[in-house]
Amino acid sequence: MPEAIRFALAIAAKDIRAELRSKTALLSALVFAALVLVVFNFARDPTVLAASDLAPSVLWVTFALAAIVALNRAFNIERENAALDGLLLAPVSREALFVGKMLANLAFVGTVELVTLPLFTLFFNVNLGRALPGILGVTALATIGFVAVGTIFSAMAVRTRFAELMLPVLLLPFMVPPLIGAVQVTSRLLAARPLSEMWGWVRLLALYDIVFVTLCVLTFSAVVDE
Amino acid sequence: MNASNAALEPARRLVRRGLTLSLLGLVGLAGVYVLALGFTPIEARQGLAQKIFYLHVPAAWSALLAFSLVGLASILYLWLRDPRLDRFAAASANAGVAFSAVMLTTGPIWAKPIWGTWWTWDARLTLTLFLFLLFVGYLALRAAVHDPSERARFSAVVGILGMLLVPFIHLSVYLFRTLHPQPIVLKPSAPSLPPEMLRTLLISFTVFTVLYLGFVMTRYGLMLAEELQEEARDAA
Amino acid sequence: MLPEPPRNGEYLVAAYVVATLILVGYWMRLWQKARRVFAAD
Numbered sequence: 001m002p003e004a005i006r007f008a009l010a011i012a013a014k015d016i017r018a019e020l021r022s023k024t025a026l027l028s029a030l031v032f033a034a035l036v037l038v039v040f041n042f043a044r045d046p047t048v049l050a051a052s053d054l055a056p057s058v059l060w061v062t063f064a065l066a067a068i069v070a071l072n073r074a075f076n077i078e079r080e081n082a083a084l085d086g087l088l089l090a091p092v093s094r095e096a097l098f099v100g101k102m103l104a105n106l107a108f109v110g111t112v113e114l115v116t117l118p119l120f121t122l123f124f125n126v127n128l129g130r131a132l133p134g135i136l137g138v139t140a141l142a143t144i145g146f147v148a149v150g151t152i153f154s155a156m157a158v159r160t161r162f163a164e165l166m167l168p169v170l171l172l173p174f175m176v177p178p179l180i181g182a183v184q185v186t187s188r189l190l191a192a193r194p195l196s197e198m199w200g201w202v203r204l205l206a207l208y209d210i211v212f213v214t215l216c217v218l219t220f221s222a223v224v225d226e
Numbered sequence: 227m228n229a230s231n232a233a234l235e236p237a238r239r240l241v242r243r244g245l246t247l248s249l250l251g252l253v254g255l256a257g258v259y260v261l262a263l264g265f266t267p268i269e270a271r272q273g274l275a276q277k278i279f280y281l282h283v284p285a286a287w288s289a290l291l292a293f294s295l296v297g298l299a300s301i302l303y304l305w306l307r308d309p310r311l312d313r314f315a316a317a318s319a320n321a322g323v324a325f326s327a328v329m330l331t332t333g334p335i336w337a338k339p340i341w342g343t344w345w346t347w348d349a350r351l352t353l354t355l356f357l358f359l360l361f362v363g364y365l366a367l368r369a370a371v372h373d374p375s376e377r378a379r380f381s382a383v384v385g386i387l388g389m390l391l392v393p394f395i396h397l398s399v400y401l402f403r404t405l406h407p408q409p410i411v412l413k414p415s416a417p418s419l420p421p422e423m424l425r426t427l428l429i430s431f432t433v434f435t436v437l438y439l440g441f442v443m444t445r446y447g448l449m450l451a452e453e454l455q456e457e458a459r460d461a462a
Numbered sequence: 463m464l465p466e467p468p469r470n471g472e473y474l475v476a477a478y479v480v481a482t483l484i485l486v487g488y489w490m491r492l493w494q495k496a497r498r499v500f501a502a503d
Binding site: 238241244248249252255259268269270271272273274278282324327328332335336338339437441444445447448452455 | 467468469470471473474476477478480481482484485486488489492493495496499500
């Protein structure tokens with residue numbers, strides 16, 4: 001087992017290093033997130049819709065869209081380097097390979113989210129304050145869910161002709177439960193509601209993560225192997 | 227050199243039988259229309275529009291059947307790697323799109339007079355939408371992958387993941403509704419149906435199942451024929 | 463005397479027409495495809 005973990009971490013580190021060198025995926029996702037926030041701000045009529053009502057949805061739509069951009073770019077770089085094919089020739093654990101890729105994607109998307117969050121509090125005048133640990137927690141929970149599914153789908157999409165279109169078409173239905181859960185928990189956190197009111201959603205998010213991470217780990221070899 | 231007639235015969239048989247079966251289904255459908263419109267009582271509170279129920283609910287059944295079988299065939303395919311399972315999954319998904327399209331159109335048309343709104347994010351309509359989106363995504367993926375082995379494997383993974391998504395959609399809607407009490411709406415399907423309504427509904431279920439079987443058989447046969455012809459072309 | 467049921471027949475017609483179009487249309491596409499696929503011999 002430790003062998004597999006080390007391998008997964010090595011894969012993750014390799015991908016992260018490659019991305020840090022070129023920075024294209026990170027930058028495009030960040031710019032995209034900032035743009036989305038700006039548009040949402042100008043699209044809403046402040047006299048009709050208070051920022052606090054709209055805030056959780058805006059935040060999560062931004063995270064979701066930025067995640068898709070990040071996932072797409074990350075796998076395109078992969079394809080351009082054809083590194084995956086070389087890796088697969090060796091008898092490496094497909095499960096560990098998937099976990100490594102997922103960790104790298106988590107790092108990308110997580111970074112985008114961490115940078116977007118302060119922008120969000122700035123543009124929407126939201127005071128995170130005591131809600132911050134909760135917000136970070138729910139962000140982690142939801143992101144794991146859709147990055148897991150996003151990683152396996154981008155592995156597939158990259159082998160199709162319209163890769164950039166294929167990924168969102170496949171992924172968006174799967175992002176809905178984590179997104180709904182995340183928005184519900186975030187809005188309650190921002191309103192300082194008691195934990196009991198969001199516990200059901202937190203459990204939904206956790207269950208989703210467990211089910212889908214497991215499924216994706218198990219089915220990844222069907223995607224990359226004959 | 228084209229595939230010889232003899233080689234195509236099994237496929238041709240399947241397609242012929244499938245087309246006949248589904249044509250029978252369509253005749254049966256006409257019968258259901260007659261039954262529903264002429265020989266079934268009008269529901270007092272909902273009026274004529276309630277009769278959409280006799281189409282919408284069996285279509286939902288067929289769509290769900292199609293979807294579950296795609297999921298099941300996907301699991302079996304990854305385990306057994308039998309191309310027939312992959313072909314069946316694709317055929318079932320194809321038929322499923324048709325039935326979920328019926329659901330997705332009759333649902334809002336039914337909702338508008340009964341609930342006053344074209345759309346509501348209740349469990350049924352939301353699941354309808356997701357089923358449709360998942361089917362479309364599944365078929366889009368198949369269209370975009372050319373290598374048959376890759377196509378089969380990718381579709382199987384999407385089929386399995388999709389099948390497991392459905393309970394989560396259901397859970398999300400349920401959680402949402404229990405925490406956000408919605409205005410009490412008229413429940414379109416009465417808890418106990420008078421015998422004539424039940425009879426019409428059951429007959430409609432049968433007709434829609436026949437339609438599903440006919441459609442899947444035909445699709446399967448057509449796919450088989452195309453594969454055989456492709457093989458013959460490649461061999462030439 | 464029970465109240466009259468609501469007059470919403472046009473929805474009924476719309477739904478039945480749409481459903482018919484979809485199902486019959488799907489059958490026709492299958493049929494046309496069959497003709498193309500098997501005529502190629």
